[in-house]
Amino acid sequence: MAATNLSFPQFSLPCRHHHHHHHPSFFTLPTRTRLGPRTQSLGSDFLGDFGARDPFPAEIASQFGEKVLGDPNTEHKILIPTVSASSLAQQECTPVSPLQLPMLEDDAQKLLRKVVGWRLIVGEDGLKLQCLWKLRDYQCGVELINRVYKVAERAGHFPNLHLEQPNQVRAELWTSSIGGLTLNDFIVAAKIDEIKTSDLVPSRRAWA
Known part of the structure; x- marks a missing residue:
């Protein structure tokens, strides 16, 4: 299977001062191409809770899926934030x-x-x-x-x-x-x- 690389911002929680206005460094997360679109959970140890959800009616009406750039066969990772x-x-x-x-x-x-x-x-x-x-x-x-x-x-x-x-x-x-x-x-x-x-x-x- 072909491999696709997705880049995500790397966050850290400072102990002594704020960092949220600095530009974050990036790391690369490898994913694998599969047949058909698929959503996978990353787990809760990255930043908040991750997981899949069904699209909202308003999202379906806006045809948001047609506006996404990239290979539709690539596995996607979605962040679902908890109370932030x-x-x-x-x-x-x-x-x-x-x-x-x-x-x-x-x-x-x-x-x-x-x-x-x-x-x-x-x-x-x-x-x-x-x-x-x-x-x-x-x-x-x-x-x-x-x-x-x-x-x-x-x-x-x-x-x-x-x-x-x-x-x-x-x-x-x-x-x-x-x-x-x-x-x-x-x-x-x-x-x-x-x-x-x-x-x-x-x-x-x-x-x-």
């Missing part, structure tokens, strides 16, 4: 009762997969979300804090922001009224993840 950071970012913060219990660490670990670059830390005020950014210089750190503040102001839920010399910003999110984390903290973290930072972070050296 983007859907979390689209949610709005809700009022928190002082009687509400903070989120359990197990639940926080599950939601941590939906945000990029954040980690869980245990502080004096309970469990917190923390994110670090390395910027080009101190002025870029000031600009990032301004952008984060605008997002937090719209959400009505504010992180603690620290501008640290020479070029680092640290953000911590938690709900102080109950001494721990709520869904609001993850919603704001996801909204912060969508902030443009590519013009503030150090540029990467491009090798020929």
Whole structure:
């Protein structure tokens, strides 16, 4: 059987700063040509859950299958995302009762997969979300804090922001009224993840 190579972007979750505005590197996934179109699951260890689904009525009506470029006999791989950071970012913060219990660490670990670059830390005020950014210089750190503040102001839920010399910003999110984390903290973290930072972070050296 003939072999066909498909290229997919390679993603990684940074521990200390954001990468989602850098150009991703690529790797090649070999597939094999078969008789007739076929969809195959890649499994859930790549990024989200993968699998096949039937087309929606609107997709059938649009004749989307006729618009696909490439060999129709090639095996296709389709990404079916689960609850993603983007859907979390689209949610709005809700009022928190002082009687509400903070989120359990197990639940926080599950939601941590939906945000990029954040980690869980245990502080004096309970469990917190923390994110670090390395910027080009101190002025870029000031600009990032301004952008984060605008997002937090719209959400009505504010992180603690620290501008640290020479070029680092640290953000911590938690709900102080109950001494721990709520869904609001993850919603704001996801909204912060969508902030443009590519013009503030150090540029990467491009090798020929």
